Amino acid sequence: MTLLAITSRGLFELVLGKTVGYAIQAGAVALFAAVLVVRHRARPTPHFATMLGLWWLLVVASLLSVWASAQPGRVAGAAIYAVVMVFLAGLMVLLGGLTYEFGPGRGPGPALVTCAAIMVVVALMQQFGGLTVFPGTDFGTLRTQARPPAMTGSFLHYPIALGLMSFVLLGIHAVQRRRLYLVAAVVSMVAVLVSYSRSGMVLILAGLAIGVLLSRSFSLVARALVAGGALAAAFLVAAPTDTYLQRFLSIFSPDGAGNAGRIDAWQTLLDLWSRSPLLIGSHAGEYTNITSNLAPGGAVASPESGVLQVLVSLGLLGALAYYGLMAVTTWATPGEVPWFRAGLLAAIVQSLIYQSVEVLPFMALFALTPLLARTSRTPPTEGVQDPQRLADVSDRPSTRKGHP
Numbered sequence: 001m002t003l004l005a006i007t008s009r010g011l012f013e014l015v016l017g018k019t020v021g022y023a024i025q026a027g028a029v030a031l032f033a034a035v036l037v038v039r040h041r042a043r044p045t046p047h048f049a050t051m052l053g054l055w056w057l058l059v060v061a062s063l064l065s066v067w068a069s070a071q072p073g074r075v076a077g078a079a080i081y082a083v084v085m086v087f088l089a090g091l092m093v094l095l096g097g098l099t100y101e102f103g104p105g106r107g108p109g110p111a112l113v114t115c116a117a118i119m120v121v122v123a124l125m126q127q128f129g130g131l132t133v134f135p136g137t138d139f140g141t142l143r144t145q146a147r148p149p150a151m152t153g154s155f156l157h158y159p160i161a162l163g164l165m166s167f168v169l170l171g172i173h174a175v176q177r178r179r180l181y182l183v184a185a186v187v188s189m190v191a192v193l194v195s196y197s198r199s200g201m202v203l204i205l206a207g208l209a210i211g212v213l214l215s216r217s218f219s220l221v222a223r224a225l226v227a228g229g230a231l232a233a234a235f236l237v238a239a240p241t242d243t244y245l246q247r248f249l250s251i252f253s254p255d256g257a258g259n260a261g262r263i264d265a266w267q268t269l270l271d272l273w274s275r276s277p278l279l280i281g282s283h284a285g286e287y288t289n290i291t292s293n294l295a296p297g298g299a300v301a302s303p304e305s306g307v308l309q310v311l312v313s314l315g316l317l318g319a320l321a322y323y324g325l326m327a328v329t330t331w332a333t334p335g336e337v338p339w340f341r342a343g344l345l346a347a348i349v350q351s352l353i354y355q356s357v358e359v360l361p362f363m364a365l366f367a368l369t370p371l372l373a374r375t376s377r378t379p380p381t382e383g384v385q386d387p388q389r390l391a392d393v394s395d396r397p398s399t400r401k402g403h404p
Contacts, residue, residue, distance in 0.1 A: 002032040003115040006364045007161055010134040010153035018135075018293060021153060022360065026087065029364045033094045036371075040100035047332040048097035051325060055086075055093050058314070058321035061280055062086055065314045068282035077285030081313060084290050084358065089325050091367035096329040099374065108372045109172045112165060113184045119162050120191045123150035127195065147196045152361060159200025160350065161361040163192045167207050167343025168369055172376040174337035196247055199354040207339075207346030214338035262304040262353075269308040273315075281315035288313065290358050306351035309358065322357065323348070326366065333370040340373040 005028030012021035036042065062082035069078040125131040126148040135153060152158040166188035173181035192200040269287060276282040285291040287303040303309035311319040330344040347366055351357050 002028050003111055004118070005029075006361045007115060007119060007157075008151045009157070009361075010149055010151045013135050013153055014133070018153070022294060025360050025364075029091060029360070030087075033091060036100050037094065037098075040102060042098040042100055045097055045099055045332055047328050048093070051093045051097040051328050051332075054321045054324045054328065055089050058089050058318055058325070059086055061314050061318035061321060062284070064280040065282065065284045065318060068277055068280055069284040069286075074285065077291035079285075080294050081285035081288055081290050084294075085310070085314065085318075085322065088358075088360070088363045088367070089322060091364060092325045092329045095367045096332045096370040100371070102375060107172070107176075107376050109169070109176065109178070109181055109376060112169055112172070112372070113180060116162060116165050116169065116184055116188045119150060119152075119158065119165075120187060123148035123158060123162075123191060123195065126150055154359075155197065156199060156354070156356065157359055157361050159192045159195045159197035160203055160347070160354075160356050160359065161365055162188050163200050163203040163207070164343050164347055164362065164365045164369070166192065166204070167211070167339050167346070168365070168372050170211075171337050171339035171343070171373060174339055175376050198247065199350050199356065201247075202350040202354070203343075203346045206349050207342045210345050211338040211342030214335075214342055265302065265304045266308060268301075269303050269305070269312045273308075273312045276312070277315060279315045279317050281311065281313050281318065284313040286313070288358055289355070302355060304355055305353055306355055306357035309355060326357075329367065329370060334373045334377065336377075340369055344369055 006025045009018070009021035009025055012024050016024075062085065066075075066078045066082050069075075122131070122134075126134060127146045134150060147155045148158060149155050150158050152161060166185045169181045169185035169188065173179075173185060189204050192204050265287075272283055273281065287301050287309055289302065303312065307319060307323065310322050314322070326344075326348055330341055330348070333340045333344060335341055344366060347356075347362070356362050
């Protein structure tokens with residue numbers, strides 16, 4: 001239910017509006033975290049103290065930045081931006097910095113498969129079946145096809161949330177060896193690639209490359225090359241490859257669609273940051289969709305980069321704290337199989353050149369990944385195991401090589 005809630009803002013918008021949709025998403029993930037803390041005994045991981053320290057650094061940087069940005073008409077936007085970023089950072093601390101005790105069960109796999117299947121089916125119906133009920137339908141931008149926001153309510157939210165979910169599914173398959181999870185992961189990845197989303201393409205391709213490198217397994221590299229060649233061949237035969245290929249290659253071209261504005265935005269933000277208090281920033285809430293969606297007032301500019309958005313809004317201290325939390329969350333994720341960490345590292349990479357660190361489905365799934373990785377490690381048939389032993393194993397660096 002939490003997964004569906006955080007990926008279904010478009011559905012809520014149909015009846016309740018965008019602001020209420022955001023509130024439902026935030027409430028769902030906050031309730032989930034609260035239930036974990038109350039119902040399942042929480043114990044700190046070795047990373048908890050570092051994560052808590054980074055969270056407090058972000059709080060201080062946010063307060064100072066709101067104070068520095070408190071000009072007439074901008075106080076509400078600055079405060080709302082700071083609250084949202086502190087909230088998302090807090091999720092990383094609670095879900096990545098703590099371990100929880102669970103009894104035997106099915107694990108997160110079935111829920112992830114169900115949620116991914118719903119997202120893919122609805123998005124494909126919108127992209128190729130003419131479904132126009134959800135807000136933001138984008139027929140016509142790329143020939144006669146659509147970039148499907150589907151239930152997520154945004155072109156950006158769908159591919160990066162589903163892309164991150166696909167690596168979690170791939171990681172669960174590597175742990176439990178169930179083909180259902182492999183099929184769900186591959187279908188999700190292909191759905192992201194055909195959604196015309198360049199941020200999604202970067203996340204998927206970078207994640208696969210990082211996963212192969214992290215595995216340190218020659219056999220996995222060989223299988224990845226064979227599978228990638230087969231997938232590319234099938235894609236060349238079945239898909240309108242010129243459109244997809246041009247879309248992907250436009251990532252690297254200054255003349256690609258939207259890239260000129262993206263580069264201009266980067267230059268503007270770097271100039272603004274260089275003329276503001278470097279450590280705390282003084283433009284909180286000015287370059288983020290959070291303000292335009294949740295705060296009173298007009299539209300704001302898009303930074304087209306997660307790291308520059310945090311830098312100009314919360315300064316160097318805020319950027320170090322927020323991205324530091326993302327890095328520690330990645331390290332806190334069990335590393336016996338490469339795919340969990342590969343998805344998180346790819347998510348960080350794509351956020352450098354695309355605006356995503358404020359996206360609630362994306363950041364909620366990012367924060368959930370350590371928990372999903374830990375709870376996928378004990379198949380139901382193994383029964384109840386000693387939670388302290390499981391926690392110790394989860395947090396101990398792996399010495400196994402070649403495990404896919």
